[in-house]
Amino acid sequence: MTPIPPKGPIAEANRLSMLLNLSLGNERFPVKVEQLARDYAGQFGHDDPITHVIGDDLPGFEGALYGTDKEERREWVLIYNSAVQVPGRIRFTMAHELGHYILHRHARKTFECSQDDMLRWESAEKRIEAEADVFASYLLMPIDDFRGRIGDDLVNLDVLDDCARRYGVSLTAAVLKWLEFTLQRAVLVVSTGGHILWARSSQSALKSGVFFRTRGRVVPLPEGSLAACDDIVVQERQGIELAAQTWFPREPKEMALREMKIVSDRYEQTMSLLILPKAEPRYWQQEGDDDGDERELLDDYIGSGHLPKR
Numbered sequence: 001m002t003p004i005p006p007k008g009p010i011a012e013a014n015r016l017s018m019l020l021n022l023s024l025g026n027e028r029f030p031v032k033v034e035q036l037a038r039d040y041a042g043q044f045g046h047d048d049p050i051t052h053v054i055g056d057d058l059p060g061f062e063g064a065l066y067g068t069d070k071e072e073r074r075e076w077v078l079i080y081n082s083a084v085q086v087p088g089r090i091r092f093t094m095a096h097e098l099g100h101y102i103l104h105r106h107a108r109k110t111f112e113c114s115q116d117d118m119l120r121w122e123s124a125e126k127r128i129e130a131e132a133d134v135f136a137s138y139l140l141m142p143i144d145d146f147r148g149r150i151g152d153d154l155v156n157l158d159v160l161d162d163c164a165r166r167y168g169v170s171l172t173a174a175v176l177k178w179l180e181f182t183l184q185r186a187v188l189v190v191s192t193g194g195h196i197l198w199a200r201s202s203q204s205a206l207k208s209g210v211f212f213r214t215r216g217r218v219v220p221l222p223e224g225s226l227a228a229c230d231d232i233v234v235q236e237r238q239g240i241e242l243a244a245q246t247w248f249p250r251e252p253k254e255m256a257l258r259e260m261k262i263v264s265d266r267y268e269q270t271m272s273l274l275i276l277p278k279a280e281p282r283y284w285q286q287e288g289d290d291d292g293d294e295r296e297l298l299d300d301y302i303g304s305g306h307l308p309k310r
Contacts, residue, residue, distance in 0.1 A: 006103045009131045013099075013138035019043075030168025031140055033094040037078055040102070048074040050101060053094065055082030060114055063093035065100050067109030074109070076101060088170040092136050099135030104128050141167045141177045155184070157237040157260045157273060171262070175273060176200060185210055185276040187247075192269045194221050194228065208279045210248050222246050226259045227272040236261045244276055251276070 006012050016036070020028040034053045041049030048067070058064060058081040066077045078101070080093045093113075100111045113129065146163060153159050155178070157171070164174035175188050185205040189212070190197045196219040201211040212219055221228040224246045226236055239258035244251035247259075260273040 009099060009103060009135035010138050012102050013135050014142070016139055017142045029145075029166050030091065031095070033091055033098060033140075037094065037098045037101070040098070048076065048105070050076040050078050050098075052077045053080075054078075055080050055090075057082060061112050062089075063097045063113050065097045065105075065111040067105065076105065086170060088164070088168060088173065091140065091168050092170075092173060095136035095139050096132045098139075099132035100128070103131055103135065137173070137177060137180075140169055141174065143177075143181050146177060147181065150178070155182070155186075155275065156239055157262060160273075161237075172271065175271075185279060187211065187274040187276075189227065189272040189274065190269055191221055191227055191272065194230070195219060196221060197269065204278075205276065209250060210276060210279075225272075226261045227270050235263065239273075239275070247274060248276075251279075 007015075020031065020036075037050045037053050041047070054077070056079050058079060061081060062084070063078070063080045066079070067074050068077070078094065078097045080090050080097070084090055084093070096113060097111065100113075104111070107128075113132070141163075146167075149163050149166065150159065157175075160174050160178060161171050163178070164171045167174065172188075172190075179186060179188060179200055179202045182202050183204055184202060185208060186202045187199055187205050187210060188201075189199045196212055196214055198214055199212040205211060224242065226240060226242070237260055239260040241256045241258055243253070244255040244257040245253060247257065251257075255277060257274050257276045260275075262271045263269075264271065
């Protein structure tokens with residue numbers, strides 16, 4: 001069998017998803033990434049298999065992939081940081097390293113992946129890490145299944161948490177995936193100490209000017225928002241209505257949004273999900289503005305799965 005060259009992160013993840021659908025049907029979630037990594041080479045006719053998937057002490061790294069030459073073939077070892085205590089984060093790390101194996105192993109034989117280094121990567125390095133993240137995201141949370149899971153339900157953090165459990169990922173990762181395909185104007189905001197750390201907007205929110213720029217800025221949480229209420233630890237998973245101008249002053253005075261909030265003791269961070277009514281697109285990005293939008297910032301910072309997990 002002649003191995004098929006990789007086509008790209010989404011195409012490769014979708015190819016595996018189709019095979020899992022055919023072989024396992026409804027029993028395929030959450031994806032058994034370790035078994036998939038071990039079986040991949042034999043399944044697709046490669047002579048350089050992943051022979052070991054292990055947890056180990058990896059100070060400063062989330063995961064790694066190492067190729068070693070033995071006799072007449074190369075073998076690969078996939079390693080995840082055993083100090084990580086969040087199963088969803090480990091699952092994403094393993095899927096990320098599997099993405100490197102499928103997409104990038106012919107270019108080099110060592111991959112060491114951390115969170116902090118993402119701010120300092122050169123463009124080529126940033127690209128392959130982003131591709132591995134995209135692969136992991138699409139493998140673990142196929143959009144067609146995710147859409148079917150949401151259906152016509154009113155989206156809130158309970159609904160998205162149900163999806164997170166189905167796919168074996170963190171709630172943060174599930175919310176980020178939903179933002180990729182939802183038609184609603186929605187914004188995820190992660191904050192600490194009264195300031196926004198980062199935020200991501202859905203496409204429709206971004207096009208209507210509903211986003212935050214945080215690169216090189218200190219952005220305080222708006223007064224009157226649920227996120228800014230830190231006198232009492234508030235968990236609001238269904239959402240409360242408040243004036244949209246509380247968060248986004250350019251929105252109409254009569255418009256309301258729905259704000260949801262979860263406080264994470266583990267990471268001392270607050271996750272807020274904001275959902276707004278439909279609006280006409282308004283393109284606020286001006287030519288020559290070098291700040292970029294928040295989608296680019298989040299990709300630069302940690303990709304679509306390396307966020308602090310709840």
